[in-house]
Amino acid sequence: MKISFLKIISFFLVIFTIVVFFIALSIDKRYSTENIVGKKIDNFKIKFLSHDQIFENKDLSNDKYHLINVWASWCLPCKKEHPILMKLSKDDNLNLIGINFKDKKKNANNFLKNLGNPYNIILSDTDGSSSISFGVFGVPETILINSNQIVIKKFIGPLDTKDYKNILNVIYEN
Amino acid sequence: MKTKFLIIILLMLNIKLSANENIGIDTKIFKNLRCLVCQGQTIAESNSDFAQTIKIVVRDKISRGSNEKEIYEFLSEKYGEWIVYKPKFNYINSFLWISPYIVLILGGYLIFKYFRKRRQ
Numbered sequence: 001m002k003i004s005f006l007k008i009i010s011f012f013l014v015i016f017t018i019v020v021f022f023i024a025l026s027i028d029k030r031y032s033t034e035n036i037v038g039k040k041i042d043n044f045k046i047k048f049l050s051h052d053q054i055f056e057n058k059d060l061s062n063d064k065y066h067l068i069n070v071w072a073s074w075c076l077p078c079k080k081e082h083p084i085l086m087k088l089s090k091d092d093n094l095n096l097i098g099i100n101f102k103d104k105k106k107n108a109n110n111f112l113k114n115l116g117n118p119y120n121i122i123l124s125d126t127d128g129s130s131s132i133s134f135g136v137f138g139v140p141e142t143i144l145i146n147s148n149q150i151v152i153k154k155f156i157g158p159l160d161t162k163d164y165k166n167i168l169n170v171i172y173e174n
Numbered sequence: 175m176k177t178k179f180l181i182i183i184l185l186m187l188n189i190k191l192s193a194n195e196n197i198g199i200d201t202k203i204f205k206n207l208r209c210l211v212c213q214g215q216t217i218a219e220s221n222s223d224f225a226q227t228i229k230i231v232v233r234d235k236i237s238r239g240s241n242e243k244e245i246y247e248f249l250s251e252k253y254g255e256w257i258v259y260k261p262k263f264n265y266i267n268s269f270l271w272i273s274p275y276i277v278l279i280l281g282g283y284l285i286f287k288y289f290r291k292r293r294q
Contacts, residue, residue: 009284013277020273035254102223128227129234135252137210137224 035135036143036151042133046123049100049108055123057149065152065171066095068143069119070131072103073111075139081158082115088164089118093171098122101131101139144170203232203245206259216259 045054060066069085071078089096098119100108105124112122125131134143135154142155144167152170155163204218211224217232228249235245249257261267 005287006284009280013280016273016276020270023267023269035251039251102227127230128223129230132227132231132249132252137253
């Protein structure tokens with residue numbers, strides 16, 4: 001049986017197209033945190049919420065884990081995760097840093113007055129640009145970093161009981 | 175009168191050209207960045223909160239002297255390579271980069287062969 005050259009080429013073209021589609025479609029298009037986890041956080045300079053002084057990453061103490069929580073008063077899921085943050089604030093081995101994202105100072109203060117303040121440090125990112133350094137694209141997002149400022153975990157969306165246990169596990173396992 | 179008119183037109187053209195030069199780099203970058211919270215929109219097209227923030231960051235980086243490549247690298251590091259529309263050339267996606275050329279060469283060869291056969 002004679003197979004024409006055209007048929008062979010056509011066959012390879014079909015295989016080639018399938019392979020191209022397979023590779024293209026198997027690329028993970030979802031936002032993932034893998035680009036940030038395990039890396040040191042960028043140098044940052046963010047203003048405090050209560051005054052005009054600047055907080056930098058060199059101001060982070062090097063004897064504790066730090067939990068950076070990006071939140072806003074207008075964000076409903078932030079209200080949902082707030083009790084978890086309040087529980088975490090009782091842990092002495094964890095330094096809670098809140099970055100108030102694209103919010104009004106008055107509203108942010110009211111939010112904390114009504115629901116309680118879990119944060120050791122509260123910073124204000126009024127235009128959201130500083131949060132880009134943490135790979136943030138919405139609120140709430142939470143980043144757990146160790147004393148060397150290496151990202152251990154990143155949580156997208158509101159923290160839940162499972163995340164709470166996860167955070168404590170990381171702190172007390174090491 | 176004609177000369178004056180021509181000069182005015184030329185001046186206007188010149189202003190337009192220089193304005194285009196100024197808006198070039200940031201718009202070019204916005205068009206090559208994917209809005210991660212939108213449905214198939216670029217940062218340039220989107221008015222979402224995320225897109226607005228990325229625009230601020232890109233303009234800030236440009237004003238601090240970062241070039242296009244550095245900006246893409248910074249954002250890819252934070253959000254993954256998916257944020258850039260034009261993917262980087264590396265060993266994983268090299269096949270996707272080269273494939274159009276392979277298809278073009280193969281297609282050209284087939285057409286050439288077809289016409290040669292017809293002529294014979």
